[in-house]
Structures are given as C-alpha cells and as structure tokens.
Amino acid sequence: MPYLALENIRKAYGPAVAVDRLDLGVEKGEFISLLGPSGCGKTTTLQMIAGFVEPTQGAIALDGIDLSRLAPEKRGLGIVFQSYALFPHMTVAANVAFGLEMRRVGKAEIRQRVEQALAMVGLADKGGRYPRQMSGGQQQRVALARALVIRPAILLLDEPLSNLDAKQREEMQLELRQIQRQSGTTTVLVTHDQQEALALSDRIVVMNQGRVEQIGSPFDVYERPGSAFVATFLGRTNTFSAEPTPRGLAVAGHVMMPGERPATISIRPEKVDFTTDGDGLPGRVLTRVFQGNHWLLHVETPGGLCLVIRPNDGRPLPGEGETVVLAFRARDASLSLAGSTP
C-alpha cells in the first residue's frame, strides 16, 4: 500500500464536477507533481489532501490511516501556498515558530529548530524581519521553512513558484529539489508550469477537466504521451492527419511512416529534421528565429504548418524562403487513430 493513497476521489460543486474518479498512490519520499491547465482539478485535489475541501466521494489515507475523519489542523501536513500566506503581523522567526508552538514544543527547542530551518533556506540572519520587508523569493523561502519545520508527513506545494520571476524561479527549483532530497519529505506539487514539473518530479500526474490523463516519470510523459492532450499540453507538438497507402501512412501524399489506418501523427518539433535524400514532406521555410541555444523554424507544408527546432550546433540551416524536405523517425512519433477520441 502506498504512503499516501487517494481512492476513487470525486468532488462536485452542485452540477459542476471538479475532480472525478481520481486514483493516486504516492510513495514515501517521492516528489510528485499534479500538472494541468487551470481548472483541471489539481488545486482541488491538493485542498482535499490538506482537508480544506471535503471530497464528495472516495477515501484519502495517509500511512494506512483514514484522513477524512481528521480535522485539517490535526493532519500534520506542511503547506506552501501560492500567495505564501505568511502572517504579516509576525516576524519571520515567529512565522516559522508558529507550528511548533501549536505542537507545544519547548522554547529552547523551538529556537533551535527555527534557526535550523531558516539556515536551511538561506535566511539565517533574517529572523527578525517582517514579511513585507522581504522580496518575493525570500518570502517564498520563509513559507517553505515554516512548512518544513514541523517535520510534516507530506509537503504540499500549491503553485509555489508562480509569483517569482524567471531567474528566481530557476534558482528556487534547484533549491527546492535539493531541500526535498535532503529532508526526504514526501512532496505533492501543484503546478501549471510543465517545465517546473519536468524539472522537479519523480512522477508527474497530468490532469485535465477533473480526470487523470497520464501518470508517469517526466521522461515517459514527455516522450510517450498517453493522449493527444498530454502531447499538446507538455511541450510543443506538430500534428498531421495521415492516410494509409500501400507503402505506409502518408501526409498529403508523401509517405512518412508505417501504418495501415487513418491516424493523426504527433511529432515534437525537435524530432523533425531536414533530409536531402529519400522520402519526406516538402515545404518552404517561412520564418527562422534565433533563440540562443536553438533555432525555431516555421515550415509551410502541404499537410499544414510545421514547427521545427534545431540545436545551435554549428550545422548550416536553410534560410527563410528556401525549400526543404522534412522527415522524422517513426519511433519518435505517436499515433492516435482517426475517429477515436483522444
């Protein structure tokens, strides 16, 4: 039995269903991300684990104990909120100490553990400050220290990095990952940022419209998307409708890969290459944009517009207006059969 188990969870607000038929097991020490667009039910799921929202149906168990009968304040979970929800009228140290006070930890131990927690997030000398005197990144660290200092059974992170700028976010990701590994705390992260989920998680749960689309390691979910939704939501993807011919599946009459039934081909832009020999999809380069470590090309083909990403590795690339032939390896593409809903 997994450490945290969600069984057949459903949450409905009147006729609106926020989460439906959700089954999820999280192992001890694991870092798992709930990823999906806004309104997909990921935050509701987190709120149900925390106890702020009651499931309409289904069971949540932690280490074999049913959580549903436990009030939120008895669950012993650490939560980092999107807005951080720091207590504005308390100093940083008092914020971090609050959970320990609630647990009636002795004064001396509180001081020591608060110091440790603040040192862990790199704010050892900022304990006397008030939250509003700190930057967004620092507030976020305080929130993390406050959640971790109580040694929670699970750490719940609700879009914790969404209010930071790109550079801070990248730093914080590395740090979060390191702190989580060090403390070994089982962690559930809610995010709409695929890059964040890919970078941090052991496993990703992709959600859409209240349902789980796919659960798997970041690599699996990215490389072998289980549905068209996952393919388009995670990373960018090109889709072509293909018809069967005696020689294989063809896009606009050009055979691209083996196959016998009409299907939609999904192929990541970085898996599309230019070819000079053999079959392929002819096209014309519309735009070519330099992005630093890679190039982004829009190619107009008879099967529709195709996005191509090529590394900036010194190889010559076609210029705007040049005609090219596009090809990809069959194993890099994923097929969904025409007529079947993704």
Added chain:
Amino acid sequence: MNAQARQGWLLVAPATLLFVGIVATPLAMTLLLSFNGWSSTQGIVPTLTVQNYAEILSDSFFAEIFLRTLRIALWVTLICVLIGAPEAYILRRMREPWRSSFILVVIGPLLVSVVARTLGWALLLGGNGLIPLALHRLGLTSSPVSLMFTETGVVIALVHVLVPFMVLSVWASLARMDPATERAAQSLGASQITIFLRIVLPQAMPGILSGGIIVFSLAASAFATPAIIGGRRLKVASTLAYDEFLNTLNWPLGAAIAVLLLVGIVAIVVGWNRFIERRYSQVFAS
C-alpha cells in the same frame, strides 16, 4: 444548512438582532404613528386613519414646502457636480505634496461640526456679512441685502456642507482610471478640453452619479443647516417635521411628513441607482 452557513449566521446574529430591535421596530412604529389621529386636547388618538396624509397632500402650504425641499436639493446637487467634479480632476493632476495637503483641506471640513460650519455661513450671509456687502460694493444690489432666510442662502451653505462628498466620490472614480488613457488621447492629437470631455468625464461619470445620489439625499433631508439659515421663516420638510414634533406636538402629522420625505428620497435614489446600473454595468463590470 451546512456548517459554513450555520457559523456565518451565528456570527451575524448579535448585530442582526440589534438592528431588528432598535432600527426596524422604531421605524415600523413611526410608520404606524403616522396613521394615528391627533387632537389638541387628547394628543395622539390611537385610531387608524389616512387623515394626516390627506391633509399634507391636499394643503398647498405643505406642497410648497415639499417643492422647496426638492428645488433646494436639486440646486445643491447640480452646483456640487459643477464645482466638485472639476476640483477632483484638478486634485488628481496635482503633484505631491500638494495633492495630499489639499485632499486634507477637502476632507477636513467633513470632520468639523455642521453647526460650526453653518454658523460661519450665518455670519457671511447676514445683513452685515461679507457677501451682501461685497454684492453691494460691486453694484449688484442697491443696498446690502441679507441672504439669511432665503433659498439662495440655504443652497450656498448646503453646497459647502456637501461638496466634499462629491469630490471624494469623483476622486474614487478617477483613481480607478488608467492615467495612460489621457496620454494616449494626447498622443492622438486631442486638446486638453477634448481630453477632459471625451476621456476623463466619461470615466468619472460613475463617481459623479453616485456622488450625486449622496449629495441629493443628504440635501433633501438636511436639518441643521436649513434650520439655522432658513430659520422659522423658510421651512423645508425636515424643519417642518421638527416643528410638528417639538413645538406643535402633533406627532402623527410630523411622522407622516417624515415618512413622505423618506419615501420620496428612497424612490428617487433607487430609481437613480437603477439608471446607473443599466447605463454603466457593461462598461465598468468587474
């Protein structure tokens, strides 16, 4: 009822009970009182009659007073819009620290007792006051004419008492305005006047209209200012009701006057609100 609703109701219960007990009940009793009879020998006669209302609605003496109240309130509202809205816009365009200091000057009078402020106007408007003397010096009047006990005097003093509400209301509207819209209009070649009329004024309109509601309803029900400036000679609805209560002691008639005043104000305010909501809900939603 779920737990949330139960806790919610539990928390609002004290204030609700207080309000039902000491606001709703007395108001209901006043309404009832306005239907009681009265005689100078017996005082209040506990019968149910529409006699008080019939008397007010048929007597031209009362009609004149209610019309005067309405006329004064409308003039006060109009003048407050005409001077309050531009002042709010001017304040908005000021730089710090001027802006903060002059906002204090505008808000400050709101805190000063209405009686003290109206006393100032009694000094200014009286026969030896500065305004009649100034009008005389300018040759506008052949001799200094006191503005005490005149509608003009009451309107001037009420504008002074109420114009801060208009400035604050328009200010709040203007604060929501994106200042870039003015610069955008300027970059498109609009003159200052065009910017004010076409860009600023429409965005300030909700503030002008809601400020108008506040000023109108306070002007129509104002008591201390018309009582001091208008005196016994120039009655308005509120001073009339006061006289019936504390001088004539005909409480039922006074109550009927108060009820009519309240109904009139509420009807105008609600109608006005509807108009604003219909006109502006699309533009200023969310």
Added chain:
Amino acid sequence: MRNGPLALVFHAAFVVFLLAPMVLVCLVAFTPEGFLSIPTTRFSLRWFERIAQYPDFIAAFRTSLFVATAASLIAVLFAVPAALAIARYRFTGREALNAFFMAPLMIPHLVLGIAFLRFYSLLGISGTMAGLIIGHVVVVFPFAMRMVLAAATGMDKRIEDAATALGADRITTYRRIVIPLIIPGMASGFALAFIQSFDEVTMTVFIASATTTTLPVRMFTYIQDSIDPLICAVSALLILFTVLAMLVIDRFYGLQRLFIGEDKS
C-alpha cells in the same frame, strides 16, 4: 499632466469657499467688541473666558465625548463578528444582510430621530443616556462595519488555512491570526464612528434631554436664540479640537485611507 492657470484659479476659489466660513468664525471669536465683528486692531480672549461662565457647554462637551466613545466601542464590538461572517462565510442572505447593516446610511437622521423619540417614549426611556447611546450606535454602525469589513475582506483567506495546517485550532487562529490582522480596521472603524457620533445633531436633537445634551445640539439651540461672539468662541474651540484630532488620525492612519480607502492611483 499639469494644471493650467485657469484650473489653479478655480482651485484657489474652491479652497477659499471651503475654508472661509470656518476661518471667519475663528476670527470673530477673537473680537474685543461686545458684538459680531472681525477684530481689526487687536485680538482679545474675552469671549473664550466667558465660556467658563456657561457650564452647559462644558457639560455638553463631556456628554459628547462619553456618548461618542461608548457608541463607537459598542458599534465596533457588534461589527467585528458580523464583518467576519460577511467577509469569509458563504451563506444565503449574506448580501441582503450587508445591505441591511448599511441601511442607516440611507435613512435620513431626521427619520431616525423621530423613530427613536417615539420608541423611547413608549418604552419610557426618553431623555436617558442609554437611549442616546443606542441611537448613536445605530447611526455609527455602518461606518464601523465598513472599516472592519474592508480589513476582513482584505485578509488572505489562505493565511487562516496556513495557521490551521500548522495545527492551530479555531480559537487559536482567531486569537493569534485573525483578530491581530483586523485590529487596524477596528481602530479606523472606531475613529470614523467617533467622528460621526461627535458631530451628529439631527437625530440627537430629538432624543437628547436637558441633562443629556451633546455639544453640537447645545450649540444648535443656542444659535436658534442668538448669534454672538460667544458661540463663535465655542465653535472656534471645537474647530481647533477637530483639527488636532484630524492631524493625529492623519499621522497614524491617513485621512485619505479612512475616507477613500486604499489609494490605488
């Protein structure tokens, strides 16, 4: 954008219009003469000294302070739970209740005065201090409510969730988190309520008795009899008192915030 010369002339005229009556009252208060006049040669304090001979004004001032303090305190105490419920719980009738609590703003004070006069005379408590305070609680409640409600709504609901998640029960959450966070709202609600109560005339005229007269009402009845330098001196002191209070509030809280809310511009 800058104001043009025409705008500045208009602004100057507006400011003169706003301040002239109050400045005039203060000037006349210093007249050495026995009649209404603006002091031209010298300032005299004789009319301020005369106030001491009218103990009513001093008693009325004390009554005003007491009534305003009591009524504002009671109003804030009732407003806190109601504002918390309206800001943070979803229940049917929530919107209607809020409108109900704001209703005294819409009801003319004249009507309230008449209603209380009738109510108290039937209950046999006319002219009592208790009656006066209850009336003032009603008048100032919307102001107290508005400020506390603004503080309660402005509070991030997640802050409470955070306290709960850290193991705080309901009572601890209220004591340690919610109440400390709305204390500024309570203080400003009290200040606004106090000002409203202290200046109230129209309703109080109906329910005050000879022994429970407030300062504005005493001034009002005096003015109805006669206007002389004495009443100007009393008004001048009241204006001075108000200006001092205003500066204190502005220093600690900001008048702009009190009357307009947070300045977003």
